Amino acid sequence: MIKTGTYLDLLLMIVMIAATYYYYEKTKDPNWRPFIRHIPALDAISEGVGKSVEEDQPVHFAMGASGGQLYSNLVSMTLTALAFLRHITGLCAEYGARLIVHMPYQTESIPIIEGTAREGFAFAGKPEMYRRDDMRYYGRGALTWTQGVTASYAEEGVGLNLSIGIFYSDCPISLEMAHIMGGMNVGGTGRWIMVYAFAMMCDYVFLGEEIYAAAAQVSEDPAMLSGILIEEVGKFFVYILLIVGTLLAAVGLDVASLLSI
């Protein structure tokens, strides 16, 4: 009944489902706080907000021209960006920094973005800091977004530019402009193809998957935290396969066939 050639896939699938179940049960404990390694770029965010206040410049938050995807397989990156939005509103409220949010062009995501920012300020006890004028929307199209964002950087100045989310060819321009304006760039994306732009242009970068771990840390959201731990189980499985497979190949076994079961 099980197709030949899918046994190993099925085993990995079962491992991941079991891990999901196990960690989902863990999240029911309100005191559950798993250890997640220190991510240096996280510290830079509060440093950047402090710098913005000192220099009397605004903090900018961008989640990508196309960063509001709610129905694609990139949705986890949208959620990550929202976790950071919530985090940065808290920090801005605490330090008293002005926050400008550059919203993506997916209109369906606008309510959830505006809601997250409003909630963040309200939670920090500074609901008056939420300003609708600073929630910017530039219409559809990546380049109009890029142009609107860069114009805002140039006209209003940049203290910290936190860019996290789904980025395509929009980020080389926006990150570059924020840097030229003397801003501190902190950011990252899970789209590996664009990570190079962040690595080149950011003062502190979240490399690829790091954004998920960082978002789980700042949000302390059990679902996000458990996601990181489930992934770690998968990584353990990968290492086991790599080590065992290499050892078996070294003693002359046909690993290609073994791994094709």
Place this chain on the structure above:
Amino acid sequence: MASVIGGLIGTLFIIATMSMLWKDNVFFRFGQAAIMGASVAHYTFMNFQSVHTNAIMPIMAGNVMFIIPVILGLLMYSRLSADLAWLAKYPTSVLVGVGTGVMIAGTLRGQIIDQIKQTILDAFTGLNGILIFIGVVTAFSFFIFTREHTGALGTSVKIGRVFLMISLGANFSGELVWYLTQMIGRLMYILNEFIWPLLGA
């Protein structure tokens, strides 16, 4: 003459968009707004045509199964009403459910197990293969989040990051030369569609 006029209009659009590099201006915005409308028109037309060819025509021919996806597609429009927006959850559920199912099925083998298999096989093919093996093992260790990157893990991560950076460099380069080609393509357009016809060459 029509082609020279076309070339002229096209050239003006190119210059309008390029002018952004000098300074933000109203012509740039006009060009962007135009392409926004044009692309939505093209996409809308092509997709409606696709529904007609690939669903309505089969339904007319008696293949009634295609009624279901058409109805699901139409339910998407319920998002426009706050009261009925929940109806859109049904087509979304089908899209996400099928999308997730096909993604998981192929990912397990294609992007995890086969990649591991190839890495192991590479390791026994010579120096390059060993380098790939080291690259995969060390770069993958960078993505471990439940341990601090110190000690042996720290060393592995340092090596892994060099591999990751070289990979990012290659991505950058591919992107840069692609953009360069796009610029050359537009210059060729200006020459072939406007300047040469204008000069009668």
Place this chain on the structure above:
Amino acid sequence: MAIFKREIPTAVLSFVGVVVLLAFFTTLDIFETLNGVFTSWIPVVSAASVGLGLIYMIYAQYMNYQRNKNLNNLIYLVVPLVFFVIFFGTALVVPGNISSDAYQWLYFHIYQNVGGVIYAVMFFTLASSAIRTMRLVTKDPSGALQFRLEAAALMFGGLIYTLRQIPLFQVYLPGIVGFGEWIMLVPNVGGGRAAVIAAALGAIVVGIRTLWGKERTTTEVD
């Protein structure tokens, strides 16, 4: 009523997803057949819902203009509509539709042209950011020179692979093609493969959570 808004859509999602998975893992024909049916629906559902983009675009530009009545926002409201009518009208009315000379003219001189030049603009901005960041050595605040290993690795991969793609260097820089290929097929594969596996695991975690009905966006966002 709440059950129709939350539980049943989630159950539908889980059902179709699990069926597709079972078709992959088992030899039972029923799942294979259902897999064929479900997957063939997707393109039709996607195509039928594309008009939403048009409505969203008009609504968003209109709201934007209402919020801030300036020239730029007026352009963004009116010009797309004008071009929409021109393109859609031509495709719909002129005999031959998208194959007609009129549509081909619009397509070639405006649509393809402006679409292409957007990427051309990126060449310049990407080049300038590379000029700024591709530095092996920088000065620290005390004036001492510092070598940056990771920046060097990025620059190494980037420049070698760039030179490999340019005919001038292929001819006058012997070995650059082989070296560029080596970058792409050895260290890039090492790093890239690790990233592929890590991203795949991440996708599976989200996938399982989604099929389980625990993903917030699919269950809570209206």
Place this chain on the structure above:
Amino acid sequence: MATAKERLAKTTRFYQIIWALCLIGMFIPLIYPLGLPVVLSEPVKDYYKQIADLPEGSVIAVSFGASASLLDEQEAQFLATWKTIFDYGHKVIWYCTTEDSPIVIRNELEVVKPESYGYTYGEDYVILPYSPLGEAGETAFALNIRSIYTTDIDGTSLDAIPLMQDINDQSGIDLLIFEYTACTSIEWVVRQWVVPYNKPVIATTLGCCGPMAAPYYPTQVQGFLSGSGAGTELEVVSGNPGPGAAMGDAKNLGILPFLVAVLWMNVKPFIGKEE
């Protein structure tokens, strides 16, 4: 200490000079061609070999996800690929997966002229209309072509097209050419064609997507063309000259100012120049 605005103005001026030099560099070879040769790379040779080594009359399916905006980067690849397929007498099924593909493929076949190779539409090649397949659609296509397409691009029923008589699913296809422009879409073909059916696959894509296709080469994806440079290489290896040569020429001088600027920025700290 310069203000941000002054710094912006100064930096922008420097970049604008480099940009202008790059533009001039691109223009010159378009008017006075240099005609430099190109050197072939392994993924391109393998791509060509996959087509050339198929027995004559094999059926190639082309999942065609072209974008009109990106033709500058890909036209050379496309034209050289179609010509190579026709040279070897294979049968082709194009199925359009993006809104632009139907227009692009029709315009290109007007240039390549399959008839000049003795090809007849319907018998030797067929074009299936646009449908936004995505990954799930690729699955459905491989399982049952008629569940996605019931007619060709002109509205003729597939059952009335001679080439399609015996082709119902992936088993009737000998090689898949996957054309895509979103770098991660290479995963679709690996997941939906390679994993379940072990189908031979080659890919055509943008320059930036090559490094992301490399981890799948050569075992899962047997060859790939990445960017216009690879298109030019295929023109050379297949003996079918096309637009790639002029593109390659213009790249030579267009990139030089950039490279010189990078070099200059790296030399600066050593000769005591300011940041």
